[in-house]
Amino acid sequence: MVMHAPVSNVRPDATGFTPRMLVYFAIVTLIWGSTWLVIKTQLGVVPTSWSVAWRFLLGGGVMMVMCLVRGKSLWLDWRGHGFALIVAVMQFSLNFNLVYRAEEHVTSGLVALSFALLMVPNALLGSVFLGIKVTPRFLLGGAMGIAGVGMMFARDVMAPGLDGSEVVLGLALAVAGVLCASVGNVMQASPAGRALPLEGGLAWSMLYGGIINTVAALVISGAPVIDWSPAYLAGLAYLGIVASAVAFSLYYALIRAVGPGKAAYTGVVVPLVAMALSTMFEGYVWSGMAVAGGALAMVGLVVALRSRG
Numbered sequence: 644m645v646m647h648a649p650v651s652n653v654r655p656d657a658t659g660f661t662p663r664m665l666v667y668f669a670i671v672t673l674i675w676g677s678t679w680l681v682i683k684t685q686l687g688v689v690p691t692s693w694s695v696a697w698r699f700l701l702g703g704g705v706m707m708v709m710c711l712v713r714g715k716s717l718w719l720d721w722r723g724h725g726f727a728l729i730v731a732v733m734q735f736s737l738n739f740n741l742v743y744r745a746e747e748h749v750t751s752g753l754v755a756l757s758f759a760l761l762m763v764p765n766a767l768l769g770s771v772f773l774g775i776k777v778t779p780r781f782l783l784g785g786a787m788g789i790a791g792v793g794m795m796f797a798r799d800v801m802a803p804g805l806d807g808s809e810v811v812l813g814l815a816l817a818v819a820g821v822l823c824a825s826v827g828n829v830m831q832a833s834p835a836g837r838a839l840p841l842e843g844g845l846a847w848s849m850l851y852g853g854i855i856n857t858v859a860a861l862v863i864s865g866a867p868v869i870d871w872s873p874a875y876l877a878g879l880a881y882l883g884i885v886a887s888a889v890a891f892s893l894y895y896a897l898i899r900a901v902g903p904g905k906a907a908y909t910g911v912v913v914p915l916v917a918m919a920l921s922t923m924f925e926g927y928v929w930s931g932m933a934v935a936g937g938a939l940a941m942v943g944l945v946v947a948l949r950s951r952g
Contacts, residue, residue: 660948664900667893672909674890676916679751680924681886684878688870691743692860694879696853697869699735701883702891703850706842709888715842723839726830727847734827735852740859741820749813752799755917757817758910759792762947764825766904773832775902784947785904787939788911794936795914828903831895845895849887908947911940 660668685694710717719727745754762785769775830836836844860867869875898906915937921927929937 672912679917690864692864696856696860700853702887705888706846717843730848731851733823736855737823745816750799752796755914761907761910765907768829780950784943787943791936791940
């Protein structure tokens with residue numbers, strides 16, 4: 644598991660994107676971009692609720708073990724556990740359950756576009772509650788990134804024959820998931836979040852999320868269900884350990900170092916990575932609009948990440 648030096652004593656955006664933070668950003672986008680292929684191994688036999696529950700029970704358990712092995716503190720006072728529980732509800736329970744269900748009603752492209760918008764609530768909440776300045780340059784870069792993702796998924800967004808009520812429901816679920824994720828993101832950059840040990844706080848949050856998701860799965864889907872096929876178990880291991888324990892460790896460090904607004908630009912780059920991998924492994928063919936959108940998104944990335952806000 645990738646670990647890192649503590650950054651909890653650094654004010655968001657005080658250091659900007661140091662080489663270490665750029666590496667974290669790259670790793671997170673590569674990991675989360677690959678999950679679009681892996682999640683397909685989780686669909687079919689196992690109800691969505693149980694796949695989400697298994698993912699975070701595994702991720703939280705691995706985080707706990709790694710903290711113990713590496714001597715990272717797991718001690719939290721009652722306020723810390725309360726904080727971890729709120730993050731669990733917003734980030735690891737509501738967010739993932741809402742987004743997984745959104746994909747039952749709309750295309751993955753529309754869900755990806757929704758998550759590209761994560762920069763907006765992250766930046767606004769960071770400005771209101773953390774006093775992080777939002778500069779015109781960052782807003783311009785963010786707008787370019789969101790527009791680029793919209794162009795990349797233009798075929799999905801404008802697909803003929805879409806059921807209007809299904810689209811409205813799916814987008815409502817996706818946007819609700821984005822807002823929940825944003826709350827969890829901004830909490831990490833708050834004074835209360837930064838006072839907690841990064842790895843230990845994340846371990847408790849992820850484990851609490853797994854427990855909450857388990858209760859939800861029992862209520863929604865009934866008795867536990869798991870697929871013992873090698874493909875499902877390998878996919879679960881990747882999502883639970885790499886995409887959850889490793890990626891969220893780096894992402895939360897990124898949030899604490901550069902602020903929630905800039906960190907959320909991962910939501911723009913992740914679809915680019917996913918489409919590149921789909922080209923390599925699934926034969927995805929890029930349209931001219933998608934190529935132009937990808938280029939615009941990358942230019943927006945440079946503009947946004949070089950801003951001082």
